[in-house]
Amino acid sequence: MSTSYQAVGWNRQKKIYDWIIFSFCIFYIAVFAGLTLVFNPQVTFETLLIRSTSTLAVLLLTLILSIGPLCRINKKFLPLLYNRRHLGVTMFVVALVHGSFSILQFHALGNTHPLVSLFTSNTHYGSLVDFPFQALGFFALLILFLMAITSHDFWLHNLSPRIWKTLHMFVYLAYFLIIMHVMLGVIQYETSPVFVLILITGSFSIISLHLVVGTRELKKDRIKYGMKQEDFVKVCEVYDIEENRAKMFCLDTERIAIFKTEGKLFAINNVCKHQNGPLGEGKIVDGCITCPWHGYQYLPKNGQSPPPFKERVSTYDIKLTGTEVWLNPMPYPEGTERPGVVFQMIS
């Protein structure tokens, strides 16, 4: 948490990113509207808005859910992860426009309150074919709303990372509700199979990405390191680690990242204090280990964030035997300075 509170800290990179998101949304809606008016000139403004924002929201959510595993496959996707919250809030706003106009169009013209009408105009909750799909969309929107209003470090700090992360994992439930909202809604009336094919392709891609990458990560956690010497475990060769980068090893309950920088090796706990981001997947920028998720920084020698920041992570002992790197998985208290291990590269 910053010592000087700022509601939103926009830097140049974030501004560029937000402009790209905004431009894309406008471009998408314009193209959607143009094509709809060509093929269906009788369409009303409300219908056009409801349909364009619905498809845009699903597209953005598919992208958001893909970012995490994509970053593990290729680090070039990391800028997307860095600003994923902005994309999430944008998606919520687009979904809110869709939901609001849908309620106005379908439930606001009677003498019943629109929200009451939403749940009582169709009460076939026991039927699949006539299921009130709008209720599913409403609950998904509610989850997205809770996520959007807590998408700030203020809430992360006050709720604690564990509760915050648990709340934000409800996005998976929201995704399922949205899939069913679409399948039991528009797909029931749409004669073209294009929509359902797009939806299937999107969900298949997301599921595959998460399962493939997730399983791969679990395998890494289960690697057994056989060679032990006193309290140290042989983990790799010094050449295996790139300059200003790290390799991660799970020897006990959590991963440890060994960084190589300026002729020295340092070991720190892999988990960022901000949002539990994987520090070992980041790199060293301006002498600091930089979390790939949101840019939180730590000094390699002691695992402390540079002043005035106060985050700290545990540090570990390393030793070198020739070119072999040995790691002691016993953590030092968070922020404890360790000298690091000097190595000499043999060309």
Next chain:
Amino acid sequence: MIKPLRKKHVQVWTFLAILIPLGIVSSWLVVPKAVTDRILHPASSNALPILIKTVSKDDYSVSLRRQDDWSAIQLEWINYSALTTPSAIIYETYPEKGTDSLEGAGLIGRIDSRGIYHFPLKRDSLNVHLHFMLYDIIHHLVIDRINF
């Protein structure tokens, strides 16, 4: 991401990998089949071979047809264009019995879209004159009367 969370993510996505395809397939299976343009009255039978009489109007022509041996009589209604009234019903009226209104009239069938309609008539021979009334049951209006 911490180790337990990595495990939880894989568990959640394994669950979704089952749930989402199940949801998509079951929803897809209940998609209503494309509605064909079916008329709500029973399928018209074929026209009987002998034409007895025809009354022609601007939008339709009405004929009486029969079998060679008079074993069946049929009312043939040829609609040149869809009727502007949404609910036109043909009734047979019996003015000679004092029934010239809807009350006591016999229901023959419904006319709506463009096409040829055939309705069997319960009569052994044409000993009496036949009278028909096209009636709008929503607006309670007599649209037309056809007398043979």
